[in-house]
Amino acid sequence: MTRLRAAGAALLAALATISLSATPAAADAVGYTGLVTDADGEPVANACLALHTSPDEVAAEYCSDAQGRYTIPGTADTTTTYKIRVHADGFRTEWWYSAPDYLNADRISLPAYDLVEQNVRLGQGSAGIKGRITDETGAPVEATVTIYGEDSNYEAIAYTWNLGDGRYQIDNVPPGRYRISVYDNSRGYQWVPGQETRDTATVFEVADGATLTVDEQVLPLGEIEARVTDSVTGKPVPRPCLYVMGGRDEFICGTNGLVRVTDVRPGSWTTEVTGGASYFPADPQPTVDVRRGAVTEVSYALRPGAAFTTTVRDAATSAPVDGICVHLVQPKWGGQSAHMWQYCSGADGRLEVGPFEADELATWNVYAYQADNPYNPPVRRYGDQWVTAAGGSGDQRAALAVTLQAARTITIPTIRMDQPGTITGTVRNAAGEVVPGVCSYPYAFHPGQGAIFGKNCSDASGRYTINDLGPYRWPVEFAPNANSGYAWQWSGNVADRFAATYTQVKSGGTATVNAKLVAGGVLAGKVTDPADPWATGYVWTYNARTGDIASASYGYFDSGSGGSFTVKGHRTQDVYVQYWVNKDCWYGSRQAQTVRVKVGATTTVAMNTDSTCGAPPTGVARAAAAPLGIRPDSRTGR
Structure with missing residues (x-):
C-alpha cells in the first residue's frame, strides 16, 4: 500500500x-x-x-x-x-x-x-550504543563519535551536540563487536578508551536488544614552548610568533623571545616561526613532534632584516589609528603602482615595515593611505599623505627620506593622519570634447601592475573624482590608455611632476582640477642583441627630470618584430629610455643619453646591447621596469 x-x-x-x-x-x-x-x-x-x-x-x-x-x-x-x-x-x-x-x-x-x-x-536483531564525552575537567565536549564494525565494514556516527551535555546515542545497529573513536576539531582523533590508535582500542560486544553505555574522557593536548633568538646577536626576539600547521591553525605570539602554544594536537607538525617585520621567517620551516600531555621545548634563531617601525595616530586627537597602510616609493625613478605591497597598522596604531634583504637597502618615501574594507568599513575616514618628518604632504619632494640599514630596525616619526578632502574635474581634448576613461592619480603612476578603475577615472561626461586626499597641496597625473592616442600629462597641462600645478585640498572640501589632453608623441626604434638574435624584451621611458614613467605603454619587441618597438603617449619632454633583454640596458653611451620626444610626432632610436647595458643614468640607484616596492602580490605587515 x-x-x-x-x-x-x-x-x-x-x-x-x-x-x-x-x-x-x-x-x-x-x-x-x-x-x-x-x-x-x-x-x-x-x-x-x-x-x-x-x-x-x-x-x-x-x-x-x-x-x-x-x-x-x-x-x-x-x-x-x-x-x-x-x-x-x-x-x-x-x-x-x-x-x-x-x-x-x-x-x-x-x-x-x-x-x-x-x-x-534487512537484518534481524537491534542494539544501541550511548554515552557521554567529557574533557579532563569533566565538562561536556562537542564531538563526533564513530562506531566501526569489527567483523564488517559497518560504520555509523553520532554528534554530541544533537543531545547536548556531551551525550551521544546510536540505535538500530546490528548486534556485534565494535571499536569506537571520538573526534573534535581542536583535539583530533582518539580511540576508546583513551587510546591513540585503532589497534589498541577496546573491542566492545553489543548484544541483541541491549544498549551499551560507553563514556569517554578526551585526552589532554600537547604544548610547545619555543625560544626565539636573533641569529646575529643571540638576544631574544621581542615579538616572536609561532604557527603550527595542522596542530593548531592560528598564529600564537609571545614576548621577549618566548612563545607558548597550548592545545596542540598530537603529531609531527611543520611550524612557521616569525619575528615581526624585523626578522625573516625561519627557513626551512622546522618540524616539531608533539605528544599529548607533554611540553615540547624547541629553539629557533631568526635572521634579522632591514626594517622600520612607527605609530599611526589621529592628527587631531593623537588616538592610534588602525588600518592605515603604506607604499614604499623611491624618491626618483619609477613612481608607484595602484596595486603595491602593503603594510598596515594594527589596532594599537603600530606599523612595521620589513624585513628587507641587503640588496634592497635603499632610501624610500612613504605613502600612507586608509585601506578599504567593505566588511568592516572604518568609522572615521583619513586622507592619503606623503609622510613627512612633522605631518603629511601631497608633494613627494617633501616626503621623509627613510634609509634602510642592514639587519637593523629603525624608528621613524609618528604618522599623523588628517581628515580627507576631494579633487574633481573634467577631462577634455584640444577640441573641447569630453574624454571618458582617463584615470587620474595624485602621485606618479607606474602601470607595471595595472591601473585603478572606477571613481578615479573619467566617466561618460568626462568627470573624474579622487576622494580621500589629505588636506595638502596635490598634483594630479592624467593617464590615458595607450591606445587612446592621448599623452600622459600632469595638472596644468604639463609633461612632468615638478612643473605641475599643485592644488590645495581642504578637509571636507572639494577642489577642481580640469585637464586638456593633446595627441601623444611616439618613440619608435629597434633593439638588437648580437649575442641573441632571438631576444625578446620591453622598453620603458622615464621623464629625465623627475624619473617618473613618461607614457602609458611599454614597447614590447621580439624576433617576430625584428626587435622593433613603439612606445606611445608622450607629451613633449626629454626621456631616458630603458630596455630589458634579460639585463638592464639604457639608450646611449654607458652613462645613458636622453631622447627628445614631441607631441604628435614620432622619434626613432636604435639600441644595441653591446655598448649600453648595465649602467643606469647618473644618480639612478636602481631603476627597473617594476621598481622596488612593487611586488607580485600584496601582504599586510602587522
Missing part, C-alpha cells in the same frame, strides 16, 4: 501505483526497483520504503509485494532529495544504505531517466 503526506501530494500523479506486482517493472519505467530480502536472501513481503524529507516528515512510502519486489517511481524533479527508511515486522529498521538512522543515511534524488536496480537486505 502507499501512504502520501501533504508534502508528497505534488508527486501523486507520477507515483500512482499502489499495488505492486511480482513481475519486473516495464522496460520504459524509471525510478528504483529491486528485491527486499532477509539475511539468507529470502524475499520479504510488505517491507516498506519511506521517503523522508526530514527525520519526521514522510513524502511517500512504497511497500514490497509477496515476492519481495518494490518499485519507487522516478520523477523529473531531481532537485528534491530524500533519505529512505526501510522497515518490516520482525526486522531491524534500516536506512538507505545500511545506516541506523536519518543522520547516517545517504541523501538521494529519484532517477529521472533510468530504472535503477537496487536490492535491499
Whole structure:
C-alpha cells in the first residue's frame, strides 16, 4: 500500500501505483526497483520504503509485494532529495544504505531517466550504543563519535551536540563487536578508551536488544614552548610568533623571545616561526613532534632584516589609528603602482615595515593611505599623505627620506593622519570634447601592475573624482590608455611632476582640477642583441627630470618584430629610455643619453646591447621596469 503526506501530494500523479506486482517493472519505467530480502536472501513481503524529507516528515512510502519486489517511481524533479527508511515486522529498521538512522543515511534524488536496480537486505536483531564525552575537567565536549564494525565494514556516527551535555546515542545497529573513536576539531582523533590508535582500542560486544553505555574522557593536548633568538646577536626576539600547521591553525605570539602554544594536537607538525617585520621567517620551516600531555621545548634563531617601525595616530586627537597602510616609493625613478605591497597598522596604531634583504637597502618615501574594507568599513575616514618628518604632504619632494640599514630596525616619526578632502574635474581634448576613461592619480603612476578603475577615472561626461586626499597641496597625473592616442600629462597641462600645478585640498572640501589632453608623441626604434638574435624584451621611458614613467605603454619587441618597438603617449619632454633583454640596458653611451620626444610626432632610436647595458643614468640607484616596492602580490605587515 502507499501512504502520501501533504508534502508528497505534488508527486501523486507520477507515483500512482499502489499495488505492486511480482513481475519486473516495464522496460520504459524509471525510478528504483529491486528485491527486499532477509539475511539468507529470502524475499520479504510488505517491507516498506519511506521517503523522508526530514527525520519526521514522510513524502511517500512504497511497500514490497509477496515476492519481495518494490518499485519507487522516478520523477523529473531531481532537485528534491530524500533519505529512505526501510522497515518490516520482525526486522531491524534500516536506512538507505545500511545506516541506523536519518543522520547516517545517504541523501538521494529519484532517477529521472533510468530504472535503477537496487536490492535491499534487512537484518534481524537491534542494539544501541550511548554515552557521554567529557574533557579532563569533566565538562561536556562537542564531538563526533564513530562506531566501526569489527567483523564488517559497518560504520555509523553520532554528534554530541544533537543531545547536548556531551551525550551521544546510536540505535538500530546490528548486534556485534565494535571499536569506537571520538573526534573534535581542536583535539583530533582518539580511540576508546583513551587510546591513540585503532589497534589498541577496546573491542566492545553489543548484544541483541541491549544498549551499551560507553563514556569517554578526551585526552589532554600537547604544548610547545619555543625560544626565539636573533641569529646575529643571540638576544631574544621581542615579538616572536609561532604557527603550527595542522596542530593548531592560528598564529600564537609571545614576548621577549618566548612563545607558548597550548592545545596542540598530537603529531609531527611543520611550524612557521616569525619575528615581526624585523626578522625573516625561519627557513626551512622546522618540524616539531608533539605528544599529548607533554611540553615540547624547541629553539629557533631568526635572521634579522632591514626594517622600520612607527605609530599611526589621529592628527587631531593623537588616538592610534588602525588600518592605515603604506607604499614604499623611491624618491626618483619609477613612481608607484595602484596595486603595491602593503603594510598596515594594527589596532594599537603600530606599523612595521620589513624585513628587507641587503640588496634592497635603499632610501624610500612613504605613502600612507586608509585601506578599504567593505566588511568592516572604518568609522572615521583619513586622507592619503606623503609622510613627512612633522605631518603629511601631497608633494613627494617633501616626503621623509627613510634609509634602510642592514639587519637593523629603525624608528621613524609618528604618522599623523588628517581628515580627507576631494579633487574633481573634467577631462577634455584640444577640441573641447569630453574624454571618458582617463584615470587620474595624485602621485606618479607606474602601470607595471595595472591601473585603478572606477571613481578615479573619467566617466561618460568626462568627470573624474579622487576622494580621500589629505588636506595638502596635490598634483594630479592624467593617464590615458595607450591606445587612446592621448599623452600622459600632469595638472596644468604639463609633461612632468615638478612643473605641475599643485592644488590645495581642504578637509571636507572639494577642489577642481580640469585637464586638456593633446595627441601623444611616439618613440619608435629597434633593439638588437648580437649575442641573441632571438631576444625578446620591453622598453620603458622615464621623464629625465623627475624619473617618473613618461607614457602609458611599454614597447614590447621580439624576433617576430625584428626587435622593433613603439612606445606611445608622450607629451613633449626629454626621456631616458630603458630596455630589458634579460639585463638592464639604457639608450646611449654607458652613462645613458636622453631622447627628445614631441607631441604628435614620432622619434626613432636604435639600441644595441653591446655598448649600453648595465649602467643606469647618473644618480639612478636602481631603476627597473617594476621598481622596488612593487611586488607580485600584496601582504599586510602587522
